[in-house]
Amino acid sequence: MKSKKGFTLVELLAVIVVLAIVMGIAAVAITNVLDSTRKNAYVASAKQFIAGAKTLVNADEMNILLGESAAYAPKCDPSKTGDDAVNTKIALSVIKTEGGSNDKSSWGNQIDKANSFVQVFADGNSTTGECTYRYKIYLTDGTYNIGTATAPVAETELKGSAVTTG
Numbered sequence: 164m165k166s167k168k169g170f171t172l173v174e175l176l177a178v179i180v181v182l183a184i185v186m187g188i189a190a191v192a193i194t195n196v197l198d199s200t201r202k203n204a205y206v207a208s209a210k211q212f213i214a215g216a217k218t219l220v221n222a223d224e225m226n227i228l229l230g231e232s233a234a235y236a237p238k239c240d241p242s243k244t245g246d247d248a249v250n251t252k253i254a255l256s257v258i259k260t261e262g263g264s265n266d267k268s269s270w271g272n273q274i275d276k277a278n279s280f281v282q283v284f285a286d287g288n289s290t291t292g293e294c295t296y297r298y299k300i301y302l303t304d305g306t307y308n309i310g311t312a313t314a315p316v317a318e319t320e321l322k323g324s325a326v327t328t329g
Contacts, residue, residue, distance in 0.1 A: 202323035204269035209302045209309050209325075211265060213318050215258035216281035220296055239294030241287035248284040248297070255279045255302070272304035279303050282315050303329075 216235070223236035237249040255276040268274055284297040299315035302308065308329050310316035316325050 199323055201269040202326040205302070205307060205309065205326050206321050206323055208265050208268070208274075209300050209316075209321055210318075211260040212255055212258050212279075212302065213281055213298045213300055215260045216253050216283060216298060217296075219253060219258065220283055235283070236296075237283060237285040239285045239287050241289045241292045241294070244286045244288075248286045250282055250284040252280040252282050255281070268304035268307060270304065270307060272306055275303050275305055278312070280315070 219235040221236075223233035226233045227236055227238060235251065235253055237251045240249050243249055255274070258281065266274060266276075279302045280300070282299040282301070284299070285294045286297060287294055298318040299310065300318070300321075301310045301312055301315040306328055308327050309321070309325050311329075
């Protein structure tokens with residue numbers, strides 16, 4: 164008798180089922196990696212805006228020392244720190260970022276520069292009379308946010324997990 168070579172229908176179906184399960188698991192993993200990458204890129208944009216705000220504050224700090232009025236650096240009050248610190252909001256539309264324009268989020272949406280801002284706090288030190296600056300950011304593209312308009316996220320707390328939908 165002649166033996167037949169090849170696969171049976173059941174064997175082929177079993178291989179197809181196994182491949183479908185592996186593809187399903189891979190698709191979920193790839194989606195998670197892409198989402199994480201987009202969040203990290205959005206946070207990187209937020210950090211660029213904070214760096215631009217620092218440049219504005221440093222330039223204005225020189226104006227404050229020279230006795231001129233400053234637009235971006237809050238004047239230091241040594242008696243005020245923490246939530247009581249003197250602060251100002253800088254709209255993203257006036258912040259120049261390194262590497263050009265950051266008009267779109269990593270999801271392809273237009274960043275709402277009119278309603279997004281960097282908040283700068285001037286923490287005073289009553290002992291030395293000096294001031295240090297803290298930065299918080301609210302960044303939105305209409306769908307994805309970092310912080311809220313009333314509770315921006317501190318620069319030190321910026322991570323991919325800071326991105327929320329809303």
